[in-house]
Amino acid sequence: xxxxxxxxxxxxxxxxxxxxxxxxxxxxxxxxxxxxxxxxxxxxxxxxxxxxxxxxxxxxxxxxxxxxxxxxxxxxxxxxxxxxxxxxxxxxxxxxxxxxxxxxxxxxxx
Amino acid sequence: xxxxxxxxxxxxxxxxxxxxxxxxxxxxxxxxxxxxxxxxxxxxxxxxxxxxxxxxxxxxxxxxxxxxxxxxxxxxxxxxxxxxxxxxxxxxxxxxxxxxxxxxxxxxxxxxxxxxx
Numbered sequence: 001x002x003x004x005x006x007x008x009x010x011x012x013x014x015x016x017x018x019x020x021x022x023x024x025x026x027x028x029x030x031x032x033x034x035x036x037x038x039x040x041x042x043x044x045x046x047x048x049x050x051x052x053x054x055x056x057x058x059x060x061x062x063x064x065x066x067x068x069x070x071x072x073x074x075x076x077x078x079x080x081x082x083x084x085x086x087x088x089x090x091x092x093x094x095x096x097x098x099x100x101x102x103x104x105x106x107x108x109x110x
Numbered sequence: 111x112x113x114x115x116x117x118x119x120x121x122x123x124x125x126x127x128x129x130x131x132x133x134x135x136x137x138x139x140x141x142x143x144x145x146x147x148x149x150x151x152x153x154x155x156x157x158x159x160x161x162x163x164x165x166x167x168x169x170x171x172x173x174x175x176x177x178x179x180x181x182x183x184x185x186x187x188x189x190x191x192x193x194x195x196x197x198x199x200x201x202x203x204x205x206x207x208x209x210x211x212x213x214x215x216x217x218x219x220x221x222x223x224x225x226x227x
Contacts, residue, residue, distance in 0.1 A: 040223070041220065041221070042218040042221050045217075048215075087153060087154070096142060097216075098205075100155075102153050105151070
């Protein structure tokens with residue numbers, strides 16, 4: 001069925017770079033989005049890949065490869081405030097809503 | 111950017127009572143709004159799609175008689191959890207899609223944490 005798989009947890013050191021992958025089985029979506037969610041808060045939009053390739057927004061970059069059926073979010077110069085959950089999301093063809101991945105809990109340590 | 115508000119932010123109620131949650135798009139019109147539910151350390155799961163002026167579309171497994179949705183205007187959708195039980199305790203998040211935007215972007219409300227005792 002349709003699913004977006006992410007690693008459940010990632011730990012990285014402050015100042016480092018971390019990559020969070022999102023893999024899928026079924027294609028047929030319009031684009032891949034990434035959202036950040038702090039504990040108790042709402043998801044906030046980070047990045048969107050409508051086409052294959054790399055999109056850069058400040059410290060955050062996102063990549064999509066439809067031929068390889070995966071995308072990733074790259075966070076550079078990690079800060080403590082980046083500790084949060086990160087979700088990839090797609091809108092499947094024919095659907096109105098966003099479908100969220102399993103989520104990755106990022107913990108940044110000193 | 112576009113702002114979506116939810117009210118209340120937190121609610122505690124007794125089992126058997128009904129709870130209404132409001133979702134408002136503050137500076138844009140939204141024909142379509144979405145209601146998600148999120149359990150601790152889990153992903154967001156779509157419950158239903160709220161359509162202004164028509165009936166909501168519910169996802170499989172979501173009881174429409176238990177989770178009543180009303181989308182009476184282009185800026186307001188309400189979710190009523192009827193006869194709430196402890197298993198309904200969760201984080202409920204709404205989102206709205208701005209009608210005027212071409213790019214597919216959903217704006218999320220801050221969420222409502224429901225605790226049913």
